[in-house]
Amino acid sequence: MGTIGPAVSQAAVMIAGLDPQLVRIVALSLGVSLSAVLIATLVGMPIGASIAVARFPGRQATIVLLNALLGLPAVGVGLLVYLLLSRAGPLGEFGILFTPAAMVVAQAILVAPIIAAFSRQAVEDAWREYREQLDSLGAGPFQAALTLLWDCRFSLLTTVLAGFGRAVAEVGTVMIVGGNIDGVTRVMTTAIALETSKGDLPLALGLGIILMGLVLALNATAHAVTEFAKRHYG
């Protein structure tokens, strides 16, 4: 117990002094997760929006599947991506296993269903409300889609924030496909896990504080966006 007090103050010193090791890990974490969310958004949002407005056989099953993918266990995705990227795997020739690129791919796979599922919900609700009016005004499918996306802009933004929160805080996939290599693939979550088990509490605590603060800030932002949208746009 006696070590916690000093560890906390040491962690505070590391954060305040922008300790190079800490900064490098935080920067890698943000870079990997932001890239992953960008890819997941570019893939997931159009998929979600299309499912929202399209009518096709098997649509209900697709929605159930999509919602089930929300709860995808991170280690499962990690294992899957590991097998795909490993030397003997179908994508082994790219040689990106144990690189940040592998972590981006894995997190993108983890987050894309979240973004797709939430976008589908938001766009579908708007579509139900707008369909006849847009039809009456003569909007074609493309114009209707653009209008829906624009009118859902706030809920879509909070969806992206939620996706980023999931990506930056998960440990299972990055551990498996990144390998937690010091200076190369060590991100906040894997570093916390490792340093804690090694007993290096100051670094673990420093990263933990930053991670918690980040997640808190993401949620606060999402809440603020939602409130702003409600108040100003109804």
Place this chain on the structure above:
Amino acid sequence: MRAPTSLLPLRLENVRFEAGGRRIIDGISLEIGHGGRTVILGPNGAGKSVLLRLCHGLLAPSAGRVTWNLQQPSNGRHRQAMVFQRPVMLRRSALANVAYGLKLAGIGAREDHARASKALAAVGLEHLAGRSARVLSGGEQQRVALARAWALEPEVLFLDEPTANLDPAATREVEAAIAAIGDAGTKIIMVTHDLGEAKRLADEIIFIHEGRVLERAGAERFFSAPTSREAAVFINGELL
């Protein structure tokens, strides 16, 4: 009168509409031409809103045909507009809601703004132009919807209870606007169950009940001497 390329008359031939295992429109045949403002009157649940949607082409009939005076089998949608019973406001300002319709109709951006402002002013809402449409009151939203339809200068304007949410002053304003739109050459086809409004605005009445047209007559004749028992009961304000 308009050029021979007019959309009208609108023809319904033995139109039926079924949903949820019920026959909601039960064999309606109608021809609606220019001649003044047409008001579709009937009690709650008579099928008025469904009939209007069938005419506007938002619903396809289960049987029968809805046709316009067009060479090609087109629905002539861009020459019609509709104001819904429940206004649908996009997440943007009142003015932008009106301009949105114009943009879809392919009217130039600069002209959009002037026309949208003019339409808002015509429904007495110029002071709310910059406000978010979805936080306006129900009556204000209803008037934005009317302005959005009006700005398109349609040949045919469908109105589904456009004054149902309005206070007396706003009702007067909107009714005057509707009359003005009609006088400017737009065919008004309006649904209401408000007798006073029907008397004030209608040139002719189409009375419907349980998905059927029971009576069609000039407004004066309809109110002074309805021929169907149901219409007489309805005019007396009794339950059908």
